[in-house]
Amino acid sequence: MTNRLRSQIEEEEEAEKKLIVEEKPRTEIPDNFLTQFFSKGILNADSATRALPFVLFLALLGMIYIANRHLAERNIRDIDKISKQVKELSWDYKTAKADLAYKSTLTQVAKRADTLGIKESMQPPQKISAEEVKNEH
Numbered sequence: 825m826t827n828r829l830r831s832q833i834e835e836e837e838e839a840e841k842k843l844i845v846e847e848k849p850r851t852e853i854p855d856n857f858l859t860q861f862f863s864k865g866i867l868n869a870d871s872a873t874r875a876l877p878f879v880l881f882l883a884l885l886g887m888i889y890i891a892n893r894h895l896a897e898r899n900i901r902d903i904d905k906i907s908k909q910v911k912e913l914s915w916d917y918k919t920a921k922a923d924l925a926y927k928s929t930l931t932q933v934a935k936r937a938d939t940l941g942i943k944e945s946m947q948p949p950q951k952i953s954a955e956e957v958k959n960e961h
Contacts, residue, residue, distance in 0.1 A: 926932065934944045 937944065
């Protein structure tokens with residue numbers, strides 16, 4: 825029985841070797857326009873490696889262009905935000921100026937002076953000339 829098992833094992837190993845040795849025949853790439861263009865034409869491995877620095881340069885230029893675009897858009901957003909702030913500050917300035925003009929009117933000053941105990945003069949103002957001052961001394 826042992827001989828029979830050995831012979832079966834050897835037969836199985838030989839069958840496995842045959843399976844391993846047998847390879848599929850290599851299929852060739854069909855010879856059409858695209859395969860000729862990429863292998864024999866302008867785009868082959870040698871020309872692609874020679875053109876690699878130029879392609880990398882173009883990629884760098886593209887990234888710089890995109891970064892510049894983002895920077896410009898951010899600047900536009902900042903300009904818009906600052907112009908809104910300028911408008912608001914301008915409104916605040918105009919409001920404060922109008923409020924000051926109102927509070928500096930004669931009637932408003934008189935009302936405030938009354939709260940401090942100062943009364944408005946009922947006599948009209950008098951003009952003092954420099955010659956009168958010299959004559960008094």
